[in-house]
Amino acid sequence: MKSVCPIFKREFASYFATPLAYVFIVIFLFAMGAFTFYIGRFYEMGVASLEVFFGYHVWLYLFLVPAIGMRLWAEERKSGTIELLLTLPIPIWASVLGKFLAAWAFTGVALALTFPIWLTVNYLGDPDNGVIVASYVGSFLMAGAYLAISAAVSATTSNQVIAFVVSVVICFLFTISGAPLVIDFFKAWAPIALVDTVASFSFMTHFQAIGRGVIDLRDLVYFGSLIALFLGINVVLVDMKKAG
Amino acid sequence: MIEIENLTKSFGPIAAVRGIDLRVAKGEVLGFLGPNGAGKSTTMKIIAGYLSPTTGRVRIAGHDVESDLQAAQRVLGYLPEGAPAYGDMTPRQFLKFIAAVRGYSGTEAKDRAALAAQRAELEPVLEQPIDTLSKGFKRRVGLAQAILHDPPVLVMDEPTDGLDPNQKHSVRKLIREMAAEKAIIISTHLLEEVDAICSRAVIIDRGRIVADGTPAELLARSRFHNAVTLTLPATQAASAKAKLATHREVLSIEDGSEHRGLVTLTAFPRNATILIDDVSALATEEKWDVKELYAEPGRLDEVFRSLTTSDSERVRALKEGVAA
Numbered sequence A: 001m002k003s004v005c006p007i008f009k010r011e012f013a014s015y016f017a018t019p020l021a022y023v024f025i026v027i028f029l030f031a032m033g034a035f036t037f038y039i040g041r042f043y044e045m046g047v048a049s050l051e052v053f054f055g056y057h058v059w060l061y062l063f064l065v066p067a068i069g070m071r072l073w074a075e076e077r078k079s080g081t082i083e084l085l086l087t088l089p090i091p092i093w094a095s096v097l098g099k100f101l102a103a104w105a106f107t108g109v110a111l112a113l114t115f116p117i118w119l120t121v122n123y124l125g126d127p128d129n130g131v132i133v134a135s136y137v138g139s140f141l142m143a144g145a146y147l148a149i150s151a152a153v154s155a156t157t158s159n160q161v162i163a164f165v166v167s168v169v170i171c172f173l174f175t176i177s178g179a180p181l182v183i184d185f186f187k188a189w190a191p192i193a194l195v196d197t198v199a200s201f202s203f204m205t206h207f208q209a210i211g212r213g214v215i216d217l218r219d220l221v222y223f224g225s226l227i228a229l230f231l232g233i234n235v236v237l238v239d240m241k242k243a244g
Numbered sequence B: 001m002i003e004i005e006n007l008t009k010s011f012g013p014i015a016a017v018r019g020i021d022l023r024v025a026k027g028e029v030l031g032f033l034g035p036n037g038a039g040k041s042t043t044m045k046i047i048a049g050y051l052s053p054t055t056g057r058v059r060i061a062g063h064d065v066e067s068d069l070q071a072a073q074r075v076l077g078y079l080p081e082g083a084p085a086y087g088d089m090t091p092r093q094f095l096k097f098i099a100a101v102r103g104y105s106g107t108e109a110k111d112r113a114a115l116a117a118q119r120a121e122l123e124p125v126l127e128q129p130i131d132t133l134s135k136g137f138k139r140r141v142g143l144a145q146a147i148l149h150d151p152p153v154l155v156m157d158e159p160t161d162g163l164d165p166n167q168k169h170s171v172r173k174l175i176r177e178m179a180a181e182k183a184i185i186i187s188t189h190l191l192e193e194v195d196a197i198c199s200r201a202v203i204i205d206r207g208r209i210v211a212d213g214t215p216a217e218l219l220a221r222s223r224f225h226n227a228v229t230l231t232l233p234a235t236q237a238a239s240a241k242a243k244l245a246t247h248r249e250v251l252s253i254e255d256g257s258e259h260r261g262l263v264t265l266t267a268f269p270r271n272a273t274i275l276i277d278d279v280s281a282l283a284t285e286e287k288w289d290v291k292e293l294y295a296e297p298g299r300l301d302e303v304f305r306s307l308t309t310s311d312s313e314r315v316r317a318l319k320e321g322v323a324a
Ligand SMILES: Nc1ncnc2c1ncn2[C@@H]1O[C@H](COP(=O)(O)OP(=O)(O)OP(=O)(O)O)[C@@H](O)[C@H]1O
Pocket: A244, B011, B014, B015, B016, B034, B035, B036, B037, B038, B039, B040, B041, B042, B043
């Protein structure tokens, strides 16, 4: 565990050593605002809730989180620093975890910077802050799941563009498996158990569940085990490259 | 300190390392030589635990690299080929990161980083992002990183590549200073480096060791070993050549081109006998106007060429190997 800390620190600092962090945060906040106010018609709805705002997170994360995750390993491979990292006396899982946690913390920072919108709804009306807190937690967990997938994909290539595209596709599959379109498609012919299974793999299903204001253990376990699974895959993928 | 047994490594159809056995003891500086693509870097990557071998095993200070990787990596300082480092960090931040990863904290981490920076003569660039450093300074950052924890085993892939002559000199001095307490492997394409710092040289070619010995032993394999070279006026060259050829121990004589009325002759001995005394006696006797006269220790580049395969041969062999 001790070795996770320096990796985390280095990675986290590296976001701010380049313009990457600032560009990302600006785009993130701008997109959140644009979606919520213009497309989501936040004001016109006249409801003091952040449901619209959180509703767009799934789609924003779909592109923005792979953009963060794509560099985690691909860049190390490209620049050759992976050889340095893997010959330092730390286990691979510590590097995987340190990198993931740093990137996750970074998305956490970006997410936290959306607080003015929370202040706004509280100023304008009287929202259910419990639901909002739960939604923030759910949103953060969902970002972690997207990130774990992107990081694992990044470990397979030295090309960041490939890492990005493949991550988006995989994340997309995980997202839409709960969308009405897909559910209806399965409902037409598949037994209900299968429909439920497919839906239960969806980020959207679990995120919406949390967004109703109840943090159910099952949803936490879902995101937690998904993250753990992909971090495990990440470790295996990095280790496999040792064979050449 | 370093034990390598029957090491092989294949990348698909390419056999990069084909059976290397090597033991390096404390106090030795082993120079790893070989043409491009011989498998030097691949071998070093396996020692450092970055690649896993196809067969064979590596132990560092008794720790098996496959089964006890972290313990092996703790006692190893490794400079990868090209000296990769995180470009967005400054050398100071980078060395502090390495110190932290290696388990140092507080003032000890700071002191270690500062000492390593000082030994690699990094002070002028400590606060400049590594991305913006010149090639030589980048290499020195890699060097500082490798020696930060004062490891008993050091493996460095081309540590002096890209350094200016002054820096080469100081890096060689640094390696010599550390040599007594460590087992060191360096790879290099600079043959003079072998003479300057290595106590032992290993030449590998196409993944196999083709020579292993002290620099003097390698030089003894040169056909120039104990040959005598003398420079004298062109007018005397023909008679000198004839006279030398009559000597019992002279195998052959080669002459260089005429330059400003002077010609250089090289007399090669039979069975590496020492010729210099006889030749100089002969020169005095015959009153040759000798401008220069010396015994050749042997030429490493010539040994290197005779032991290793040229690129064209290698390509041919590779194609045959793949076809077979
Ligand atoms: N990841 C890899 N995949 C496929 N082939 C590889 C890989 N790494 C090395 N090789 C091959 O292995 C052989 C040995 O390469 P290596 O880098 O060990 O040579 P080297 O002796 O260090 O050469 P140089 O003097 O140019 O640094 C080469 O033929 C190279 O193409």
